[in-house]
Amino acid sequence: xxxxxxxxxxxxxxxxxxxxxxxxxxxxxxxxxxxxxxxxxxxxxxxxxxxxxxxxxxxxxxxxxxxxxxxxxxxxxxxxxxxxxxxxxxxxxxxxxxxxxx
Amino acid sequence: xxxxxxxxxxxxxxxxxxxxxxxxxxxxxxxxxxxxxxxxxxxxxxxxxxxxxxxxxxxxxxxxxxxxxxxxxxxxxxxxxxxxxxxxxxxxxxxxxxxxxxxxxxxxxxxxxxxxxxxxxxxxxxxxxxxxxxxxxxxxxxxxxxxxxxxxxxxxxxxxx
Numbered sequence: 570x571x572x573x574x575x576x577x578x579x580x581x582x583x584x585x586x587x588x589x590x591x592x593x594x595x596x597x598x599x600x601x602x603x604x605x606x607x608x609x610x611x612x613x614x615x616x617x618x619x620x621x622x623x624x625x626x627x628x629x630x631x632x633x634x635x636x637x638x639x640x641x642x643x644x645x646x647x648x649x650x651x652x653x654x655x656x657x658x659x660x661x662x663x664x665x666x667x668x669x670x671x
Numbered sequence: 672x673x674x675x676x677x678x679x680x681x682x683x684x685x686x687x688x689x690x691x692x693x694x695x696x697x698x699x700x701x702x703x704x705x706x707x708x709x710x711x712x713x714x715x716x717x718x719x720x721x722x723x724x725x726x727x728x729x730x731x732x733x734x735x736x737x738x739x740x741x742x743x744x745x746x747x748x749x750x751x752x753x754x755x756x757x758x759x760x761x762x763x764x765x766x767x768x769x770x771x772x773x774x775x776x777x778x779x780x781x782x783x784x785x786x787x788x789x790x791x792x793x794x795x796x797x798x799x800x801x802x803x804x805x806x807x808x809x810x811x812x813x814x815x816x817x818x819x820x821x822x823x824x825x826x827x828x829x830x831x832x
Contacts, residue, residue: 571673572717575783579776580681580714584688586772590765591692594757600697600743604704607735608688611711614723622718625791627802630720631810634803637730638814642821644735648742649825655746 577619584612599651599661603644610640677717683710695756697743701736708732719793 588608595601614633621629651661658665687707694700712727743749803811 572677575780576677576681577718579780580684582772582776583685586769587685587688587692589772590769593768594692594762594765596761597757598697600739600748601692601700604691604697604700604739607704607731608692611708611731614727615711615714618715618718618720618723621720621794622791625794627794627799630723630794630799631803631807633720633723634726635810635814637726638818641730641735642817644738645825646821646828648738649828651742652746653828661746661748 572622574619574623577615577622581612581615581619584615585609588612597662597664599654599663602663603647603651607640607644610636673717677714680710680714680717683707684714696749698740698749701739701743705732705736708736719791721793722796722799 585608588605588611591605591608592602595605614636617629617633617636619629621627621633654666655661684707687703687710691700691703691707694703708727708731712724712732715721715724715727
């Protein structure tokens with residue numbers, strides 16, 4: 570194990586920042602926002618696995634597995650929602666979903 | 672050896688993610704992201720997590736990204752003119768956030784002292800499964816309930832009316 574934890578954490582922070590930038594920049598498109606959330610969750614998984622490698626415990630890896638199950642649940646619901654919204658408004662642009670405005 | 676591989680894979684991950692978030696078409700973004708996830712799976716393997724690496728390839732690159740591709744193709748969103756690309760004015764808050772996070776990382780690296788790498792060779796599948804099903808058995812049950820709820824919710828949202 571010759572990889573310092575610090576470098577793993579730097580890689581994870583850059584990945585997280587990229588995912589956040591994706592969500593903020595593509596805020597008009599639902600699908601690209603979901604992709605940004607995927608990138609952020611991957612960065613979090615990298616932190617868990619890196620910590621598990623640093624301290625030699627399986628707990629971090631188990632939590633990254635839980636995170637993966639959580640992501641698949643989230644994505645299946647979110648994409649079902651995208652299909653539903655597209656059926657109603659024929660668009661995935663978030664600016665079109667404004668029927669609750671006062 | 673491991674360290675050199677790690678830096679190469681980290682570069683591949685970062686370049687793939689950068690291409691994904693700046694791609695004009697959603698399908699290209701998905702393909703770039705699959706590349707980046709493969710590199711990330713190898714990083715997980717280097718960090719002594721073979722099972723997580725396998726699940727990264729099977730679930731993330733295999734299932735979730737294919738689900739995205741399915742939805743993009745089903746809704747016919749592959750045309751670039753249907754996806755409104757962000758203008759330059761949309762990028763500056765994102766760039767500001769990115770620079771802020773990067774700056775804080777640089778400050779943290781500058782002030783903290785590096786921790787020595789531990790003598791660790793990896794966690795075998797056997798150890799992993801023992802911990803998963805003995806100590807975290809309740810968590811597995813809760814996750815299975817959550818997946819069931821997600822399934823029911825997706826079926827409810829997807830039905831024709």
